[in-house]
Amino acid sequence: MSSDVLTRPADTAAERARGDRLIDFGGLVLTAITFLFALMAIFPVYWTVVTSFKSETEVIASGISLWPRRFNTEAYEHIWRNTNIGVWYINSFVTSALITAGVIVSSAGCAYALSQLDFPGRRLIYVLILACFMVPMQALIINHFVLMAQFKLLNTWAGIILPQLVVPVTIIVYKQFFDSVPKEFREAAQMDGAGHFKTLFRVYLPMNWGVTSALAIITFIGAWNSFLWPFLAATGEATMTVPVGITQVKDAYGIVYARQMASAVMAGLPVAIVYLLFQRRVTQAIMLSAGVKG
Amino acid sequence: MIRDKRSEYLAALVLVGPFVVIYGLLFVWPTIQMVMLSFTDAPLIGPGEWVGFTNYVEILTHRLFHNATWNTVYFVLLTVIPNTLISLAIAMAVNRLSGWRQGFVMACFFLPYILPVSVVYFAWNWIIDVQYGLIQYVVRPLNGGEPMSLTRTIPFFMPTVAVVTIWWTLGFNVLLFIAGLRNISPEIYEAASLDSAGRWRQFTRITWPLIWPVTALVLTIQLIAQLKIFDQVYLFSMGGRQDPTIVLVQYIYKLAFQQNKGGEGAAAATLLFAMIIILSVLQYQALRARGQK
Numbered sequence: 001m002s003s004d005v006l007t008r009p010a011d012t013a014a015e016r017a018r019g020d021r022l023i024d025f026g027g028l029v030l031t032a033i034t035f036l037f038a039l040m041a042i043f044p045v046y047w048t049v050v051t052s053f054k055s056e057t058e059v060i061a062s063g064i065s066l067w068p069r070r071f072n073t074e075a076y077e078h079i080w081r082n083t084n085i086g087v088w089y090i091n092s093f094v095t096s097a098l099i100t101a102g103v104i105v106s107s108a109g110c111a112y113a114l115s116q117l118d119f120p121g122r123r124l125i126y127v128l129i130l131a132c133f134m135v136p137m138q139a140l141i142i143n144h145f146v147l148m149a150q151f152k153l154l155n156t157w158a159g160i161i162l163p164q165l166v167v168p169v170t171i172i173v174y175k176q177f178f179d180s181v182p183k184e185f186r187e188a189a190q191m192d193g194a195g196h197f198k199t200l201f202r203v204y205l206p207m208n209w210g211v212t213s214a215l216a217i218i219t220f221i222g223a224w225n226s227f228l229w230p231f232l233a234a235t236g237e238a239t240m241t242v243p244v245g246i247t248q249v250k251d252a253y254g255i256v257y258a259r260q261m262a263s264a265v266m267a268g269l270p271v272a273i274v275y276l277l278f279q280r281r282v283t284q285a286i287m288l289s290a291g292v293k294g
Numbered sequence: 295m296i297r298d299k300r301s302e303y304l305a306a307l308v309l310v311g312p313f314v315v316i317y318g319l320l321f322v323w324p325t326i327q328m329v330m331l332s333f334t335d336a337p338l339i340g341p342g343e344w345v346g347f348t349n350y351v352e353i354l355t356h357r358l359f360h361n362a363t364w365n366t367v368y369f370v371l372l373t374v375i376p377n378t379l380i381s382l383a384i385a386m387a388v389n390r391l392s393g394w395r396q397g398f399v400m401a402c403f404f405l406p407y408i409l410p411v412s413v414v415y416f417a418w419n420w421i422i423d424v425q426y427g428l429i430q431y432v433v434r435p436l437n438g439g440e441p442m443s444l445t446r447t448i449p450f451f452m453p454t455v456a457v458v459t460i461w462w463t464l465g466f467n468v469l470l471f472i473a474g475l476r477n478i479s480p481e482i483y484e485a486a487s488l489d490s491a492g493r494w495r496q497f498t499r500i501t502w503p504l505i506w507p508v509t510a511l512v513l514t515i516q517l518i519a520q521l522k523i524f525d526q527v528y529l530f531s532m533g534g535r536q537d538p539t540i541v542l543v544q545y546i547y548k549l550a551f552q553q554n555k556g557g558e559g560a561a562a563a564t565l566l567f568a569m570i571i572i573l574s575v576l577q578y579q580a581l582r583a584r585g586q587k
Contacts, residue, residue: 031391117306128322135325135567146331264413
């Protein structure tokens with residue numbers, strides 16, 4: 001409401017500038033259309049959640065009921081009791097968290113060295129990162145699989161994690177930010193006798209805390225959502241991640257939609273919560289990764 | 295001074311070490327192995343004999359490969375340009391709002407983008423379900439009163455998956471466009487409205503030319519992303535006939551993981567690899583050329 005009050009004076013000023021019209025009809029219609037489309041865009045998500053709380057008889061009843069007649073958690077209970085979703089949750093959380101930690105630590109270290117240190121092989125590493133940018137990881141699935149099989153890491157957390165540690169864009173973003181830290185900070189830290197590690201962890205990382213959290217959040221979401229590699233690396237029910245596991249559930253009598261929707265809600269909820277809590281950071285990270293300064 | 299240099303090298307070694315190990319082992323090595331494997335008749339796991347270019351000849355004359363290439367190109371055509379135009383329109387619509395209205399509308403358009411692909415698949419598979427899906431209220435009258443499965447009717451498969459993909463990914467493009475729109479100085483629009491230029495004229499004369507760099511970026515990012523399409527196409531074709539709607543990554547998957555032809559799969563992967571590298575280099579050159587202007 002308060003924003004209504006705040007925007008009104010500006011609106012009327014704009015209207016006066018345009019002439020004698022009191023209300024900008026075109027603008028109102030445009031706003032209405034925008035809202036309509038926004039609601040249409042979010043509808044499939046809404047429909048998924050609503051369906052998951054319906055009883056199976058209501059799901060297949062004719063007509064469109066936008067609200068469950070009676071909230072019913074049978075579908076959730078069924079998924080919880082009859083699938084390994086608890087184990088999949090643990091697998092997803094552990095692998096996503098470790099991927100995030102691994103990517104952030106290795107990228108920050110590498111970016112600091114590239115940005116602040118002079119050493120042989122620096123150019124080669126830069127070329128490697130740029131090359132990696134262009135390479136489609138999907139083309140490497142066969143050889144990742146062969147490699148993980150040789151290490152006996154198929155159907156393990158490590159096997160799911162390792163190929164997903166290759167995220168070159170994080171290094172590039174970090175390097176840009178480390179480049180723009182004034183040199184005086186490093187010099188001051190080193191005058192106080194801090195080594196390079198101390199400088200990185202006590203000066204550069206804390207100064208770029210915002211970037212770190214943004215990159216960490218987006219890496220976590222990406223790891224949670226990844227499908228192709230976990231789908232190949234984890235073939236046993238016990239090592240699947242949530243997004244892969246829910247697609248492998250087969251009901252004996254065909255699809256039971258309330259249950260599918262319940263499993264979809266359970267798979268999407270963690271990332272949806274992360275997004276809604278950290279909207280700013282998520283959008284910032286996406287723009288940084290695409291090379292656009294927000 | 296020399297001690298200083300040495301400690302700097304040492305620090306660099308430790309800091310870059312994890313990166314070198316990870317990228318060497320999981321990027322450089324598999325890439326070399328992929329090319330090597332593509333010249334052998336090896337199964338997925340295990341050794342094979344050197345066969346020269348046999349695999350490439352085999353694949354390039356394989357009807358399924360042609361299918362996969364065409365389907366991938368078709369999918370790119372169905373998604374990239376429509377998605378870009380829709381995203382630009384949405385970005386402009388969102389950009390003129392402010393306060394909670396903008397936040398709410400943006401969240402509605404963006405939320406799907408952060409969901410896992412299997413959630414997207416479930417949500418839409420339910421909406422288009424042939425018996426109880428909501429979409430049948432539209433499909434049935436158009437199909438002479440009969441319900442129709444949009445993913446089991448081959449000509450409708452790719453367009454359906456394309457619509458779902460656009461819905462899923464447009465939030466990303468909208469975000470980039472909004473950032474671009476905010477960089478256009480409002481004074482230009484004010485000057486234009488003083489000249490009483492209408493909305494359409496403002497769009498064609500100001501917005502479109504000034505947003506073009508972002509449009510080019512969005513187009514190229516999507517082009518490369520959609521060439522690597524697998525997840526949605528695979529999921530929507532689960533339990534049905536896969537060959538008519540197969541895409542390139544799915545073809546690699548089929549050769550290597552379902553038919554146990556590691557060598558042929560690697561050859562197909564190398565071809566996809568080369569295709570995307572060439573496109574990326576062209577994109578990089580184009581972006582650099584633009585930057586130098």
